[in-house]
Amino acid sequence: MFQAARRICEASPYLRRECNITQARIEFPQTGAVIQAIGSDYASAAGANPVVSSFDELWAYTSERSRRLWDEMVPSPVRRVSCRLVTTYAGFSNESVLLEELHKRSSAQPLVGPDLRAGDGLLCFWSHVPIAPWQTSAWLEDMKRSLRPAQYLRMIENRFVTTESSFIDMAWWDACVDPGARLLLADRSLPVWVGVDASVKRDSTAIVASTWDRVANKVRLVAHRIFQPTHADPLDFEATIENTLIEMRARFRVRAAYYDPYQMQSTAQRLLKRGLPMIEFAQSPNHLTEASQNLFELIKGHNLIAYSDDQIRLAVQRAIAVETPRGWRLAKEKQAHKIDVVVALAMSALGAVQGGIGHMPWGKISDEVLRKFSVPSCPAAFLQPGYVNRVRY
Numbered sequence: 001m002f003q004a005a006r007r008i009c010e011a012s013p014y015l016r017r018e019c020n021i022t023q024a025r026i027e028f029p030q031t032g033a034v035i036q037a038i039g040s041d042y043a044s045a046a047g048a049n050p051v052v053s054s055f056d057e058l059w060a061y062t063s064e065r066s067r068r069l070w071d072e073m074v075p076s077p078v079r080r081v082s083c084r085l086v087t088t089y090a091g092f093s094n095e096s097v098l099l100e101e102l103h104k105r106s107s108a109q110p111l112v113g114p115d116l117r118a119g120d121g122l123l124c125f126w127s128h129v130p131i132a133p134w135q136t137s138a139w140l141e142d143m144k145r146s147l148r149p150a151q152y153l154r155m156i157e158n159r160f161v162t163t164e165s166s167f168i169d170m171a172w173w174d175a176c177v178d179p180g181a182r183l184l185l186a187d188r189s190l191p192v193w194v195g196v197d198a199s200v201k202r203d204s205t206a207i208v209a210s211t212w213d214r215v216a217n218k219v220r221l222v223a224h225r226i227f228q229p230t231h232a233d234p235l236d237f238e239a240t241i242e243n244t245l246i247e248m249r250a251r252f253r254v255r256a257a258y259y260d261p262y263q264m265q266s267t268a269q270r271l272l273k274r275g276l277p278m279i280e281f282a283q284s285p286n287h288l289t290e291a292s293q294n295l296f297e298l299i300k301g302h303n304l305i306a307y308s309d310d311q312i313r314l315a316v317q318r319a320i321a322v323e324t325p326r327g328w329r330l331a332k333e334k335q336a337h338k339i340d341v342v343v344a345l346a347m348s349a350l351g352a353v354q355g356g357i358g359h360m361p362w363g364k365i366s367d368e369v370l371r372k373f374s375v376p377s378c379p380a381a382f383l384q385p386g387y388v389n390r391v392r393y
Helices: 004-012 013-018 065-073 097-107 137-146 149-155 169-176 238-249 261-271 285-300 310-317 340-356 368-371
Strands: 025-028 033-036 050-054 083-087 109-115 116-119 122-125 162-164 189-195 207-215 219-229 255-258 278-280 319-324 327-332
Touching: 004 013, 004 025, 065 097, 097 122, 137 149, 149 162, 169 285, 169 310, 189 238, 189 340, 207 238, 207 340, 219 238, 219 340, 238 255, 238 261, 255 261, 255 340, 261 278, 285 327, 285 340, 310 319, 310 340, 327 340
Parallel strands: 050 083, 189 255, 255 278
Antiparallel strands: 025 033, 109 116, 116 122, 162 319, 189 207, 207 219, 319 327
16 A cells, blocks of 8 residues: 555656655655555554554454554544544454454444445445446456355455355366266376375275376376274274275376375385385375365366266365465365365375476475485486485386
8 A cells, every 4th residue: 555655656746746755654844744654563553643544454454463553553532633544355254353343333333325334433335246447247257257155255245254165166076077987996007196084083084096187188086995984993004094005006006195194104104115105295284275275276177087976076065165374275064074085185186286297296205215216317416305306206
C-alpha cells in the first residue's frame, strides 16, 4: 500500500513537487503530513497518534503480535479526525478472529446503502457480488476452474470458510479413472516409485506403486495393497510390508520406496540390506504439503491415470484439505475414515513426477544406498553424502 501511495506521488506533477520520498516514508513539509510504512512491530508503533491507520488483508492477522499492532493503532482521541481503514476479503472461521469480530459487529448495524452498514463507530461495505469492472463472467469461470471451492467462496465471493474443505471434486477423480486400466501384476522393465503409509494398530497401512507414462506424459497408478491392523491383531511389518515390497521388486523395477521413518526405521534398514532403495519421507508439514499439492494438480489436470477401485475412491472422497500457514495438506474428517492409500498415492506420485520426467529423486537416503546403487562412472560431484542428487538406479 505504501508503494501505491509512493507511485501516486511520483506520478503527480503537483504532489511530486510538494513531498520528500524515502524508502519507507513520504513527508509533506508544507502541511506536516506524513505517510509511514511500518512493519508488524507493535512496540515501535506505540504512541503513533495517527490520523489514518490502513490495514490490508486483515484476514491474515491471526497472531498475537498482529493483534497487538491493531490495538496500538487505535484511533487517537486528541485528533479531530482519526480512524482505522481496513481493506480485505473474508478469512477462515475460528482463525481470522479479529476480522470475524469486526464483521459480526458491522453486520448488526443498519443498512444505509447497498451492502453498506453504519453505526457503533463503524462504516462497513461488505459485498458478496463482484463489483470491479475487470471481474467479468469469463474471469469468474477461470477462477472457478483454478481455485478449490472453499477458496473461491472466500476470495471471490467474500465469504468466511473453514480451514477444511474437500480435497478434490470427485468428478475430477472419476475423469482420471480409465475403465480399461487394470492393476498390473508384473513388468520387470517398468520403473515404479512406491509410497508406504504404515500403521501398527489403528490406521490402515497402504502401499502404492506408480510410474511415469512417457507416452501419455502422465502418472499411472500401477498397483496397491491395503492392510487393516487391529488392537487384537497388530500389523506384522516383516510379514506384510517387507514381503510386499520385496515382492514388488521382483515384479517391477522399483526406483525408490518412500517411507515415514517414524514407524519404519528398522524395517527400512532390513530392506536396504536386501537391496531396496528406501528413501525417508518424514510426514512433516513441508513434505505433506508438497505431496498433497502435487497430487491435487495431477487429478485436477487429468494427469493421473488410475484403474477403478472402490476402496481408493472412498478414501479420496473422505480426504479433506486442511489450510495451514505453510499451505494445505491432506487430512481426514473423522478418525474412523481411512485415507492412508491416498497419502501413499501422494508420496508415490510425487516420486513418479520428479523421477519420471528426469528430475532428481529427492529425500534423505543413507550412504549405504549411495554406495550400492551409484554407478562407478558417475561424477563425484553428483554424489552428495546423505542425499540423492543425480543418482540413477
